Amino acid sequence: MSTVLHGYVRRFGIGRILEHQANALVFTILVITGLSQRFHEYRLSHWIITTLGGVDAMRIIHRYTGFLFILLIATHIAVGVYGVIVKRWPASMMINVDDFRNAIQNMKYYFGITSQPALCDRYDYKQKFEYWGVIAGGFLMIATGLILWFPVLVARFLPGEFIPAAKAAHSNEALLAFLVIITWHIYNSIFSPEVFPLDTAIFTGRISRERMVHEHPLELAHREQVSVEEIIKHRHVQQHDINR
Numbered sequence: 001m002s003t004v005l006h007g008y009v010r011r012f013g014i015g016r017i018l019e020h021q022a023n024a025l026v027f028t029i030l031v032i033t034g035l036s037q038r039f040h041e042y043r044l045s046h047w048i049i050t051t052l053g054g055v056d057a058m059r060i061i062h063r064y065t066g067f068l069f070i071l072l073i074a075t076h077i078a079v080g081v082y083g084v085i086v087k088r089w090p091a092s093m094m095i096n097v098d099d100f101r102n103a104i105q106n107m108k109y110y111f112g113i114t115s116q117p118a119l120c121d122r123y124d125y126k127q128k129f130e131y132w133g134v135i136a137g138g139f140l141m142i143a144t145g146l147i148l149w150f151p152v153l154v155a156r157f158l159p160g161e162f163i164p165a166a167k168a169a170h171s172n173e174a175l176l177a178f179l180v181i182i183t184w185h186i187y188n189s190i191f192s193p194e195v196f197p198l199d200t201a202i203f204t205g206r207i208s209r210e211r212m213v214h215e216h217p218l219e220l221a222h223r224e225q226v227s228v229e230e231i232i233k234h235r236h237v238q239q240h241d242i243n244r
């Protein structure tokens with residue numbers, strides 16, 4: 001029985017892996033070159049600005065990296081829409097009523113009210129929350145970033161107040177996004193006991209079957225053409241093995 005629990009399952013293809021690394025790189029450059037403008041009075045910011053060749057050079061790096069960020073988001077949306085409509089990929093990131101049910105079920109589980117954690121599909125409700133946060137935050141950063149990039153053009157069509165408002169929104173959303181990534185995302189992919197010392201799935205494209213049983217039992221059942229009860233049975237077997 002335990003052999004069923006061993007081995008790995010392919011979770012991400014090369015396109016998704018490269019996309020994630022490109023996003024991580026672009027986001028890191030934007031955070032470094034953006035936040036050192038906002039917190040320019042700090043010694044670390046001063047060092048970053050000098051190392052990058054001065055504030056003018058850093059602003060240029062920020063803007064053109066921002067342009068790459070726009071390309072990444074636009075490609076992501078175009079590929080997603082094409083995949084779902086033309087290639088009939090399952091729209092696995094869409095929020096549905098089961099996500100709310102699963103969140104409630106897990107809260108009951110964590111409070112000890114039920115012994116059964118939620119049975120999640122390809123992406124659980126926390127992953128969807130993070131994903132849509134990135135998309136919504138990304139749109140905000142792009143819209144406000146473009147206003148800051150082309151203020152004279154924008155002021156021809158919109159009231160001038162939009163420019164300081166865009167600066168406040170861009171700057172504060174940047175700080176929020178940075179804090180969310182270093183707390184929530186880094187916790188879930190590095191420090192969470194389920195994946196520590198590193199969730200390697202987005203580097204290798206593979207995830208252990210054992211984790212699939214725990215974290216994505218519905219997807220596993222669908223892939224292996226068995227009932228979800230069959231999958232959870234293994235989850236119990238494994239729990240029993242751990243306890244022994």
Ligand code: HEM
Binds near residue numbers: 037141
């Ligand atoms: C999600 C990624 C991004 C982060 C974390 C970020 C962060 C920041 C921060 C913290 C500032 C300084 C604001 C202040 O002085 O208070 C800034 C300024 C600016 N950002 Fe971004 N930004 C991002 C994306 C973008 C994008 C996509 C664009 C372009 C479309 C852009 C264009 C600008 C511009 C034009 C400025 C004003 C400074 C300058 O004139 O160069 N940013 N950004």
